[in-house]
Amino acid sequence: MPKPLDKFNNPYNPKEIEDKIYRLWEESGYFNPDKLPISSAKGGSASGGKNYKLKSKNFCVIMPPPNANGALHFGHALFVALEDLMIRYQRMRGKKTLWLPGADHAGFETQTVFDKKLEKEGRNRFQIPRDELYREILEFTLSNKKTMESQLRKLGASCDWSRKKFTLDEDIISKTQDTFIQMYKDGLVYRGKRLVNWCVKHQTGLSDLEVKHEEKTTPLYYIKYGPIILATVRLETKFGDTAIAVHPKDKKYKNFIGKEIEIDTLIGKTKIKVIADEAVDPDFGTGAVKITPAHDFNDFEIWQRHKNEIPHPIEVIDKFGKLNLLEHFSENEEAKKYHGLKILEARKIIAEEMEKRGLLIKIDHNYKHNAALCYKCSNNLEPRLMSQWFVKTGPLAKPAIEVVKNGKIKIIPEKFKKVYFHWMKNIRDWNISRQIIWGIQIPAWFCECGGIIVQKEKPKKCVKCSGNKIEQDPDVFDTWFSSGQWPYLALDYPNSKDYKNFYPTDVMETGWDILFFWVARMIMLGIYRVGKIPFKMVYLHGLVRDKDRQKMSKSKGNVVDPLGVAEIYGADAVRMALIMDSTPGNDPIISEDKIRGYRNFATKIWNISRFVLMNYDQKFEKIKPQFTKEDKKNLKDLITIHKKITKDIEGLKFHIAAHSIYHYIWHTFADKILENSKPRLRSENIIERAAAFKVNLEIFSAALKLLHPFMPFITEEIWQNLPILRRDSGQVKNKKMLMIEKW
């Protein structure tokens, strides 16, 4: 009986072996494509064994860099399971395989996490000097990053740590800024005073994607503006009204169009013009609408169409969401009454005052409309006029639509193609300025004369006025502006070997929830900056839910820590549970019961090892086995299952492949083949015994290989402990690993 059997007399304990196995892999260097053993023309190589042949083909996946502001959650575990599966499979196929790990500083996301931390400490980011705050967040982020890296190791990610990247690495910062500068030169970014979704709590503007809409019931006020009655929910913006708009064909107001009417503004009397615009719905309210271009997206657009007729926008709400009337009406005693009021307070007081003056006709309390909220804090967003940097997306979107349409980039599942096209076709310019400090500062310089210089270094003097009172734009890029360039930045574009070898990458595997935020931007920016698509295929996985179908979130308190359950049941069990349950685009549901089931599977495999091995006899070595008809059929079936699993993995049907190997090992191999071999294994006839053993061993060996991409730890551990599986012309090559066995 071979020695390693002792090992299998103890129950399988993932905790004991996983770290050890990971170290073995990592130290082998095989995560690094450059260190994969190269086969000589014929025969074996020194370290790789004769079966492994590195083919010239490359295979590359860039890891979606996790936000380094906390621990890994199940979403991360899912991408590890899927990407590691692809990577391990391709590596075993003999491809030069690179899985490039990274981490994202995650600008606004991390800023909000850090804000909460500060809040607990009784501090506030607005009181901390920029440099100091940046240093603190950097420290916080790097420490999280370190934790995540060790967690990725625990999950078994076979990524090349020698190539890891962080979105705030110097070269990444520099190249991200280069892209901005180039886009500025090409007229693809512009600075514009535009309405921006402003979060009063977070004190920053957001992009359209960061706005969440929610239906709310809000009082709709019918008020008198001179002879016209109109409906509005936003009484408090009335001080910023610059016009009244009606539909050009609305007969009710035909005689008013183009005329000025006198209104009582509560802080005096003024005249505003009635204009006609198609955007006004004559059937809503009274068909007349007040125009406040500084605080409403519609009104802003109407103003742009009527610039010559009506005054410039008047801003009456400040960045804290309070009325700042004294900026415009400083001489006005009445304005003091409203100045400094928060929006809702102001609304109430104005309503009372208007009622007093007989200007409030009625209030509709059942009016429902979609409110724009901050996706992080759910507070109402306040549209504010601000100078921000915008990416002109139209020219970028066109080729990005084309490459998906013509199949150069495949999206899986296909249903997301439609979603992608719809978004791309209706794309709006992208606000990339964020009023936070955590991120890559925008390489733009403002002179007090109003001149703008776009470059990295501080200009000595202003190109416009030759003055030297120049300050850098305090804003940072939207984090997606840097992560949107990730594929080529992570591969050290433009001069590296990696860029030449691995760009475009083979698969971009990520969650469907960031199709617009990330995938779409990578496609646009990749084509723009590099002239080539960033990846050939997009594989979108679902969002991990708990057993009540709820999205896991900290605020709901239903977050299951993948590392915690991996600690108990093993990383293999966690991975298998995720893959078995994950069809592309559908949300997998994870529960401890499920994971426990796959831990049982691991135990089963462990016991199979023991059983196969305990029937070994040294004397078999000299015996030529005689396979029965049954044996031959089993070996033939093995080839069939191998082919099927291969086909399913190639077709990205990982869950089907996982089911196949699971079912085969447990219910075909263990329950049938092994059970049926028992009589022969106990036979007096050594030839019969040898044959039965040989068949079992051969099938088991093949099954371990097939299972390895799904459950890498236990398969490798068994492989390492069964030298009989690793024989090479009778000699055991101890260094050989299952990880680089031939598929």
Added chain:
RNA sequence: GGGCGUUUAGCUCAGUGGUAGAGCGUUUCAUUGACAUUGAAAAGGUCGGAGGUCCAAUUCCUCCAACGCCCACCA
């Protein structure tokens, strides 16, 4: 207001143009025999509803219903 998706066994979900599958759960049986984190077996579904195409539909088409999601500047 547009668009998308889901509806299959008690639960969670796969799958397929040719008399329905898995895991978990349930029931019965088996135990000094590799493994109770086990094995053998069983019960359980008119594949949301109504039409249509087809020799044949759970699978393709149309409509309906329920649920869910995404996008969207109607005050």
